[in-house]
Amino acid sequence: MAYTGNVTVGQPADTHELAKLIISKVAVGPMENNAYLLRCRETGEQLLIDAANEAPTLLSLIGQDGLATVVTTHRHGDHWQALAEVVGATGARTLAGRHDAEGIPVPTEVLVDDGDEITVGACRLTARHLVGHTPGSIALVYDDPDGHPHLFTGDCLFPGGVGNTHGDPEAFASLLRDVETKLFDRLPDETWVYPGHGNDTTLGAERPKLPEWRERGW
Numbered sequence: 001m002a003y004t005g006n007v008t009v010g011q012p013a014d015t016h017e018l019a020k021l022i023i024s025k026v027a028v029g030p031m032e033n034n035a036y037l038l039r040c041r042e043t044g045e046q047l048l049i050d051a052a053n054e055a056p057t058l059l060s061l062i063g064q065d066g067l068a069t070v071v072t073t074h075r076h077g078d079h080w081q082a083l084a085e086v087v088g089a090t091g092a093r094t095l096a097g098r099h100d101a102e103g104i105p106v107p108t109e110v111l112v113d114d115g116d117e118i119t120v121g122a123c124r125l126t127a128r129h130l131v132g133h134t135p136g137s138i139a140l141v142y143d144d145p146d147g148h149p150h151l152f153t154g155d156c157l158f159p160g161g162v163g164n165t166h167g168d169p170e171a172f173a174s175l176l177r178d179v180e181t182k183l184f185d186r187l188p189d190e191t192w193v194y195p196g197h198g199n200d201t202t203l204g205a206e207r208p209k210l211p212e213w214r215e216r217g218w
Contacts, residue, residue: 005200007034013061016192019146021123025194026061029053031078034196036152037061038142040121047071047120048086049140049152050196052078055085067092071118073154073196074137075103097129099136112138114182128182130156132175133163139183148190151183151203157193159201161213172217180210 003016005025013026022039033052039045047069051058067090072080074097083106087094093109095118101108112118114129118140128139133155140152155163162179165171183191189204 005194008032013037016150018144018150021120021142021144021150023150023194024061025200026057028057029078029081032197033078034194034198035061036194038120038123038125039065040123043121045121047118047125048092049073050079050154051081051083051086052196053081055082055089058082058086059089062086062090066090069118069120070094071112071138071140072096072100072104072108073139073152074134074156075100076134076155079154079196080104080106097127097136097138099129099131100134100138101136103134125152128178130175130178130182132156132165132171132173132178137163141187148192149187150192150194151187152194153183153196155196157183157206158195158197159193159199159206160209161218165218167218169217176210176214184210 007014007027009027013024016023020041024037026035035052036049038047045068049071051070070092095110096108098111112127116127118125125140125142130137137156142150162175191203193201
C-alpha cells in the first residue's frame, strides 16, 4: 500500500520507501507522538527521531540490525520518555539541539547547531535550529537526491500552523520567522513534512496559510 503517514497508537508503522532511505513512522504514548526510524538502504544503518514513548514498540521496530543514533527534536518530556531505555538497549549515540540538551535527562553526546550535518549511513540530514516552541528545537531535512526533500519538524510545524508558543507573542514571532526563513524560503512546495504529532503534510499545502497564521498570532 502507498504511504499515507496516517498512524494510530497501537497500530503498525507506516513505511515511506525512498530510493536511498526507508522512513518508518509509528505513533506511541498517551500524547500520540510520532517517532521516525530512518534506514539507509546502502549500509543498513538506522537512526531514530524522537524516542518518545513505548520503548518495546520502538525496539521492535528497530529490530536486530541495531541503532546508530537517536535524535531528540526538543526538550519536552513527551519526546524522550523512551530515550533511556532505547539507548540502554542499543548503545545508540544521542543528539539534540545545543540549547535544549540541558532539558533532556539522558546525556546528549552530540550538540547540534543550525546547519550541522547528521548522517545515517550514506544519507545526510541537515539540522535547522528553530526558536520559539523551545529554545533549541531542531528540524531535520533530508534532501533526497532522487526526489523532493523530506522534512522532520518535531513540534515546530504541523498541518495548519506552527508549534505551540503558549501565548507568548515574542516566541510566536521567532518561531514563525525561523520556519519561514529556514524552511519555507529554502525548500520547495513538494517537501514532505513529518511532524511530531498527527498527520503529515507538504510545504506547498501550508505555504498559502502563512499570512493567516501571522494574523491570528498562533
